Amino acid sequence: QKEVEQNSGPLSVPEGAIASLNCTYSDRGSQSFFWYRQYSGKSPELIMFIYSNGDKEDGRFTAQLNKASQYVSLLIRDSQPSDSATYLCAVTRASYDKVIFGPGTSLSVIP
Amino acid sequence: DVKVTQSSRYLVKRTGEKVFLECVQDMDHENMFWYRQDPGLGLRLIYFSYDVKMKEKGDIPEGYSVSREKKERFSLILESASTNQTSMYLCASSVLGYEQYFGPGTRLTVT
Numbered sequence: 001q002k003e004v005e006q007n008s009g010p011l012s013v014p015e016g017a018i019a020s021l022n023c024t025y026s027d028r029g030s031q032s033f034f035w036y037r038q039y040s041g042k043s044p045e046l047i048m049f050i051y052s053n054g055d056k057e058d059g060r061f062t063a064q065l066n067k068a069s070q071y072v073s074l075l076i077r078d079s080q081p082s083d084s085a086t087y088l089c090a091v092t093r094a095s096y097d098k099v100i101f102g103p104g105t106s107l108s109v110i111p
Numbered sequence: 112d113v114k115v116t117q118s119s120r121y122l123v124k125r126t127g128e129k130v131f132l133e134c135v136q137d138m139d140h141e142n143m144f145w146y147r148q149d150p151g152l153g154l155r156l157i158y159f160s161y162d163v164k165m166k167e168k169g170d171i172p173e174g175y176s177v178s179r180e181k182k183e184r185f186s187l188i189l190e191s192a193s194t195n196q197t198s199m200y201l202c203a204s205s206v207l208g209y210e211q212y213f214g215p216g217t218r219l220t221v222t
Contacts, residue, residue, distance in 0.1 A: 034210055043201060043213035044154070088154065092208070098169060099144070099211060103153040 003027060004091050004102035012108045019076040021105050023089030026070065033065055033072045034090040038104070044088055048074065079109045114138070115214035117202050123220045130189040132217050134202030140212075142205045143185035145169075145177065147198040148216075154201070160185055161207070192221045 004025045013019045021035075032051055036044035048063040050056045050072065056063045062075040072091075076083055089102040118133035134143065144159040146169075156169030158177040166177050174196060178186045185204075189196055197220050203211040 032208055043216055044211075045213070046210040049210050090211075094208065098156055098159055098167070101146075101154040101156075 003100045004089055006087075006089050006102040006105045008103055009106040010108050011105055012110055013079050015079060015081060015109055015111050017079050019079045019083065019107055019109070021074040021076075021087050021089075021107065023072045023074075023091075023102055024070055025072070025089075025091045025100070027091070027093060027100075028067075028070065029093045030067075030070075030091045031094060032092045033063070034099075035061075035063060035072075035074045036088040036090060036101075038086045038088060040085070047087075076107075079107075081109045081111050083107060084109050115202060115204055115212050117200075117214040117217050119217050120215060121218050121220075123222065124189075124192050125222055126193060128189075128192045128221075130192050130219065130221075132187040132189075132200055132202075132219070134185045134187070134204075134214055135183055136185075136204035136212070137183065138204065138212070139182065140204035141182075141207050142211075143179065144203040144205075144211065145175075145185065145187045146201045146203065147171070147196075148201055149198050157187065192219075194221050197221045 035048045038044040050063040060077045064073045086104040088104045092099040115136045145157040160179045176188045200217045202214040205211040
């Protein structure tokens, strides 16, 4: 079993719709969870981080964490063509531990 | 803004050469990381360091070594480059337990 799993996609949504990206992780000791966006040919950049169960909202983005189910998701409301990118889920146990990245989900927002 | 720089954007080396990839961050971050990213394989951790002169192996350390003599600089060394080390190499830095900031990447081709 891979440590961090994501649907590889591609996920296609129409402009203005809600895009839902999912991530599951295997290590119950995981404490910190991150979502990165990576445009083609560019480096990953942080979108959201979440440490506690529940929802965290930042503009059009909402991260959701459920530690009991070992599940973290990212919702993108009012999706725009500029949101088309690969989204990487990342998980870590502790400050001195390595960060585990998922394989990424490719999102395409259709105008 | 956090700035992570890498010594080269593109590099072409011959099989058997010793290759140095350098990474510098300007935000006094404790943690630094080296990843390689290949299509279909995602981000894979080669080595990371949580302090000067400290290093930890990641998932794929074989064929690589690292050096961290100063807090701001983390070097990746390919002792004897091989064609299967052709890849995009990404450096990142972070404050302990927090989000990573990535450099622009070095696309290495070994012929």
